Amino acid sequence: MAATTLLTWQPAAAWHWLAHSTLWGLVLTLAAYGLGRWLYARTGWAVLQPVVVAIVAIIAILATTGISYEQYFASSQFIHFLLGPATVALALPLHAQLPRLKATLLPLSIGVGVGAVVSAVSAIVLTAQTGGDRQLQITMAPKAATTPVSIAIAEQLGGLPSLTAVVTVLAGISGAMFGPWVLDRLRISDAAARGVAIGAASHGLGTSRALLESETAGAFSAVSMGLSALATSVVVPLVLLVL
């Protein structure tokens, strides 16, 4: 008799604990990422970047279970936190390529600087031409910079920071999925140039793909990403004054 009262089935209590713990988001994210890595290794398709598979899988699960993004994000805080240290760790390929970076400093700075201007101007013009209002133009303008920077710029200038975060991530995913493919088509084969391009257009997410390509491309992508963040935060307010 006592055993039955001790071992009662209490799914509601378990569910309550689960919903408020930081464990499920962590497990779900790691599992989805593991699935993504497995699929990528299995198929070898560049389009199936682990990050893309993981995001799609998690959105599908959250949508079917009715869990909100806020709940998931709170529960996966730990993984999100590691984005910071991982960015710091990009100094490693940078350090290994330091002599080459120094030798390429001028082309690198010009590429990043012009890239930032072109990115901001084209985002504003294209958005305006297809019927986007001023707020949407401001929201789109900083999307080439890494997420914390693009959000800060959009916030400062009166865009929609949450939407900026989304388009920034999409720009990054595009770089991870299709960046090398586009560069191949245009015969941009120089590893340094490829790295700069991907870092300038697709920040850290693109850099994650460039690192897989070669250490040189990864290092240049990391530098390009850092410089682009800087250039974008200077360029976007100026471009908005003119356009």
Place this chain on the structure above:
Amino acid sequence: MVILACQLVGELIARSLDIPIPGAVIGMVLFLGVLVLRDRHRRKQSAGAEPSPPPQHKTGFTAPAELLLTHLQLFFVPAGVGIMAATAHLRTDAIPIVVGLWGSWLVGLIVAGGLVQLLRREKQEQP
């Protein structure tokens, strides 16, 4: 530990100077500085007796950094799932968002890459 310390100092610098660069990016520069200083220290120790050894990435605080880089994509997942929170916007402004995003992404990618390749070629062709 060194990585976290670099990020911490980077965040403090970014916030106290109110510059729009994320602390992690400043932390990246600081970590690079640490690696360079370590090189110099090692070179001094070997005091010109033999050519300095190539930077070793498998030891000490660089091991966790390598691990982080191997799984760089993982850390973008929580932020990326945020796409689901923006579906309303993506629906109402679909065309300007799609055109503005990918048009500008493509132009930025091509201009930056093409320019660097061009400049580097010219430099190499110079005597």
